[in-house]
Amino acid sequence: MAEKTVCHLKVDAPRIARKAKPGQFVVVKANETGERIPLTMGGTDPSAGTIDLIFQVVGKSTALLRTLNVGDAIQDIIGPLGKPTHVENIGTVVCVGGGTGVAVMYPITKAYKEAGNHVIAIIGARNKDLLILEEEMKAASHDLRVTTDDGSYGHHGFVTDVLKKILDEQNQVKLVVGIGPVPMMKFLCKLTKGYGVKTMVSLNPIMVDATGMCGACRVTVGGKTMFCCVDGPEFDGHEVDYDELVKRQRAYLTEEKASLDRFKEIGR
């Protein structure tokens, strides 16, 4: 059970599949003693009644989910949560996904294309093995660029390198949507700010109830505290306090490690 492995679960959740819109997420509690974790939906199939959960194994809860086999059940799944992406026809849109952020980006990219936009997509991962949804993203966009940090596939470098090139080459880009690890979103926004291009990001802070009840997910946007679960998860990327977000995401590192070590040892 390698950490950082990307895992894909197709879950039978007909009511959520019917209702979910691009940009929304679910909360999953695997079993009686499990924690509530927010996961993004990499796609839904309303007719089959399924949703796709795509996540990286980073701690105990995701490691536990990874052990599920076909036919197993997740005890609790709650959604769709969060505000859907506001999609309209604005011209040229660049959709940038990094790591498992590509999963969230896929339905959003598709929606922008369906709304009549010219969609350029950039997806990146640390290496070829961690790259996900390439075929799907190709179909969902007009022009797909791929990067890997180690150069094992596509452009050798970061998604921001490719984005910079695009922004240099053409000035019709009306919107950049960036979803991925916080450092990626932070640098991406720094870049687009320089070009004056509006940028939306989807944030992933720690959540508990994810219905606006606890405030665990508070983020500072434009100097104001927002609850990511109900006010987001998408925000104007140029207004987000990323340093605070990173610190808050790391609040339980010690406990998360202890929990994962215990899981590896006793298997539950």
Added chain:
Amino acid sequence: MEMVEKEKKEKPKIPRQKMPEQEAKVRAKNFNEVPLGYTPELAQLEASRCIQCKKPKCIEGCPVEIDIPAFIKRIQDGDFVGAARKLKERNSLPAVCGRVCPQEDQCEKVCIVGKKGEPVAVGRLERFAADWEKEKEEVFIPGKAPATGKKVAVVGSGPAGLTVAGDLVLKGHEVTIFEALHKTGGVLIYGIPEFRLPKDIVQAEVSYLERLGVKVECNCVVGRIETVDELLTEYDAIFLGLGAGLPQFLNVPGENFCGIYSANEYLTRSNLMKAYLFPRYDTPIARGKNVAIFGAGNVAMDSARTALRLGADTVRIIYRRSRDEMPARIEEIHHAEEEGVQFHLLTAPIRFLGDDNGWVTGVECLRMELGEPDESGRRRPVPIKGSEFQLECDLAVVAIGAGPNPLLPATTPGLELNKRGYIVADLETGKTNKPEVWAGGDIVTGSATVILAMGAGRKAANSIQEYLMSK
């Protein structure tokens, strides 16, 4: 001789019987319930203090009008199960109310015996009877009215929703409760700690409703998975018992440092997610050594006492007004003090201090003094110039109240809200301005008590019943 005669005539006064409880030092380190409940002997002794008034005041003092003298009479007679059934004629959650009702402001406040001495301990007797019935497994399932074919949706499974569901299922309607969280009970599950209200008691109350035929759907965030308008196509009536679940923050600099929780988050982690059992349960919770709690209501006391049980050395309640204005029940304040919680009154936080990792390290406060009364009738706290000082803390909990969660109202067009975002509903019937939609409890009144929410649920259930049967 004369003296002896007189003594014979005057019944010796029995003092109000204390409830045995865990010793303060022991209980501050565990999550078991603090008061242990009356023994049958103590219960009968306490019940004997009730003088069975011809015109009892206590019934009027109860938001759900329990026939208090009648249930106490049964305890006097040793018919404990009968006492529980008498309670349940008016109150579907007696084991809960016996524990968390502010009886000192309700039935016990107006008790005739209390005029000259201490009132009859109605709450403790209520708890005793309800627990007795449960322990003896004599829980009575009353007969239901014939099925009406009418369907009622109850949104929220807190005290208001549970009361509506219990009342209407007995009238023969098909009742479904929709709960956003993965467990039922609302604030009884996520808010009130185990040591004050054991969760198996809440669970038993919900199971009782399920045995009556109430359907329960957890993990349903109405407003997202289904809107109120969508539910209305399937249900004849809807009751909104959403609670006041939006945490309020202090809005001072540094409040987003790690280790600063809303009381909702702190208590939800501990109670609902059982983080106090980490790592057996997966949800973590910060265990501070030096804890600051802001606010002085019941939720603040619950947070302070939780922090002690999670291993804190020092727990301080920081409150900007004085002791007289503290909104918590006297019993809760007393319990907290006994366990070692410190009270820093007339003190207001102005900013949090933190380290490079973004963790809270302290709080800067101002001393206050009381000025003229404000709109709440309480004397307004006024800062004393130049009185700034710093307190160290590695964990802080903000327990200064909660507001209405806008999620459902925002997705329900045409539902009237007041300017603070609460649902406008008739206080006598629970009717909102939207046809076929009722509301009650904290989402209408703002944060109040379990029993007031149940009272609102009862009134709404009566109004829904009237509406359904005339339809």
